[in-house]
Amino acid sequence: MIIFHNTRCSKSREALEVLKENKCEIEIRDYLHIPPSKKEIKEILDMLKCKAVDIVRKNEPLFIEKYKDKKITNAKWIEILSKNPILIERPIIIDGEKAIVGRPVKLVIDLVKKKSKT
Numbered sequence: 001m002i003i004f005h006n007t008r009c010s011k012s013r014e015a016l017e018v019l020k021e022n023k024c025e026i027e028i029r030d031y032l033h034i035p036p037s038k039k040e041i042k043e044i045l046d047m048l049k050c051k052a053v054d055i056v057r058k059n060e061p062l063f064i065e066k067y068k069d070k071k072i073t074n075a076k077w078i079e080i081l082s083k084n085p086i087l088i089e090r091p092i093i094i095d096g097e098k099a100i101v102g103r104p105v106k107l108v109i110d111l112v113k114k115k116s117k118t
Contacts, residue, residue: 003102004031004044004092012091015102019093022112035085041078044092047099052077055089055101063087 001019005028006012019026029036036044045052051074056063062084072080081088091102095111102108 001025002027002029002094004029004036004088004090004094006030006032006090009090011103011105014105015091015093015108018105018108018112022116024112024115031085031088031090035082036088038078038082041081041088044094044099045078047094047097048092048101052081055092056081056087057089060087 001024003012003016003019003026005016007030016026016028041052045055048055053072053074056067056077058064058068067080067087089101089103091108093100093102093108093111095115100107100111102111
């Protein structure tokens with residue numbers, strides 16, 4: 001599993017703790033320091049089955065100041081997210097060909113339970 005993690009985010013820390021407690025093999029990706037490329041974001045969106053705007057943190061000051069109420073294409077959002085990873089909702093957990101946004105943490109717990117049954 002890969003977790004796109006922000007150490008300063010309590011929800012991200014909770015998700016990581018659930019993964020560790022359940023002895024999941026984890027690759028921790030500090031996405032603020034190593035931002036995902038546009039290609040990676042596209043792949044994540046495919047796994048999430050959503051559009052880029054769906055993973056934008058809409059309470060983030062940068063979003064409010066620069067992007068709120070603007071019509072932005074999916075391709076442009078992907079570019080914006082690759083350049084401004086602070087806008088990406090977190091944590092994102094990738095398990096093989098599937099991904100989830102781990103909010104609330106119950107979604108992470110459910111993912112781990114499903115994985116342990118297989």
